[in-house]
C-alpha cells in the first residue's frame with residue numbers, strides 16, 4: 734500500500750500517483766509546489782529544489798497551481814512575482830506580498846486561496862489568481 | 873476635505889495602484905508602508921489596521937469615516953464624491 738507523503742510547502746500529505754525514485758521531481762497536487770523526492774535510509778521525504786532559482790521556483794509553483802484549479806493570470810502577475818521575491822529575500826519564504834504575517838499559512842498560494850477564496854471573490858486577495866481569464870482590451 | 877490614510881505594504885501591487893490613484897489626481901493622503909516601519913510602530917499600526925478592517929491584509933484605505941479594504945477604484949471614487 735502506498736503511504737501519503739508530506740508537502741513541505743503547504744504541509745498537506747498526498748498520495749503519489751506514480752512510483753518516484755531519489756532525485757525525481759514531484760509536483761504537489763494541492764499547492765503546485767515543485768519538489769524533489771529524497772530517500773534517506775529507507776525513509777522517503779520531499780524537499781524543495783535546493784538549487785532552483787527562486788523566480789523559477791515560484792513561477793512554476795503558481796503556474797502549476799493555476800493549472801490544477803483552472804485559474805488565470807493577468808497583468809498583476811509580474812508585479813506580484815516581484816513582491817513575492819522581495820518577501821523571500823527579506824523574510825526567507827514566498828509569503829503573500831499583501832499580508833503582513835510571515836507564517837506558513839501565508840506562503841503562496843496562501844491557505845485562504847487554497848480554501849477557495851478565488852471561487853468566492855473571483856480572485857485571490859492579491860489579484861494573482863483569477864477565476865476568469867482577462868478580457869480582451871482590458872488593461 | 874476628508875482625511876485620507878492609505879495603509880500599504882511595499883511589496884503589494886494593489887497598494888501601489890492605490891498610491892497611483894491619489895497621486896494622479898493630486899489628492900492629498902497619508903501613505904504608510906507598514907512593513908517599513910520600526911518594530912514598535914509596525915505592531916501598533918497593524919493593531920490599528922486589524923481594528924478598522926478586521927484583517928491583516930493590505931491595502932486598507934480610510935477616507936473620512938469610511939474604510940475600504942482592498943483596492944476598489946469605484947468605491948474610492950464614490951466615497952470621495954460623497
Ligand SMILES: [Zn+2]
Nearest residue numbers: 740743761764
Ligand atoms: Zn503543497
